[in-house]
Amino acid sequence: MKITIWNVNSINARLEHAKRYLRESAPDVLMIQELKTENFPAQDFENLGYASQSVGQKAYNGVAILAKTPVETVLDRLPGEPEDTQARYLEANVNGLRLINIYAPNGNPAPGDKYDYKLRWMKRLTLRLRELLAADQAFIIGGDFNIIPEEKDCHDPAAWKEDALFRIESRHALRTLENMGLYDAFRIFDTRAAQYTFWDYQAGAWQRNNGIRIDHFLLSPCMADRALGCAINRTPRDWDKPSDHTCVELTISMNNSG
DNA sequence: ATGGTCGTGTGACGA
DSSP: OEEEEEEOSOTTTTHHHHHHHHHHHOOSEEEEEOOOOSSOOHHHHHTTTOEEEEEOOSSSOOEEEEESSOEEEEESSOTTOTTOOOOOEEEEEETTEEEEEEEOOOOOSSSSHHHHHHHHHHHHHHHHHHHHHHTTOOOEEEEEOOOOOSGGGBSOHHHHTTSTTTSHHHHHHHHHHHHTTOEEHHHHHOOOSOOOSEEOSGGGTTTTTOEEOOEEEEEOHHHHHHEEEEEEEOGGGGSSSOOSBOEEEEEEOSSTTO
């Protein structure tokens, strides 16, 4: 079973890209981040054979889960701050799997209010995932974490040192999730440096491979046992008028014994 | 080289 994450930087601006990806790569599940609309074009995807659930807001944020099988929403907000209405979290059951799609806060400028929000949001995420682990609920969480795990995930670490995506508190928040027993799926299969998922639109970053790895899958232990592969698919980043992110593809065994 | 590029929505702001 193939599951893909992709920050499309506006689903309206990237509708044809998303449809092309589904036709050409035919994933079983596509988890999209940064919809940037409260009107998700569900019918366009239904026409391609994909059911979907989404949580959106005008102009900012927004996440959706698309699948060839029904998508049953479990949670459409990250618990912990009832006054937080930003559309960044969707947890659903799909084909017997618990899937979580996130668009974590960017956090810049740091330090500041936005950075504080990012760290609080990651703390809330930690509490939710700890709850699932305690309940023995297997899960796959994927999306735009807006965190660069290590220096080797960054073309120019010195330039990112004080950035919210690379500051020590952000990296610590991601490491805390790994220390709880979650696995960075990409790193199970690929230990190379300079494997990026995002390249800025500016200064020819894509052409120069000046990128960062910030889109991740984290797997609960028994999901890690079932992981068959995880790779970055750079193809959509080279299409005309692309998103600044490309997609990451995870393959999971549907045999429970691995 | 002290900016550069997108998307939203038509202002700056977020990234």
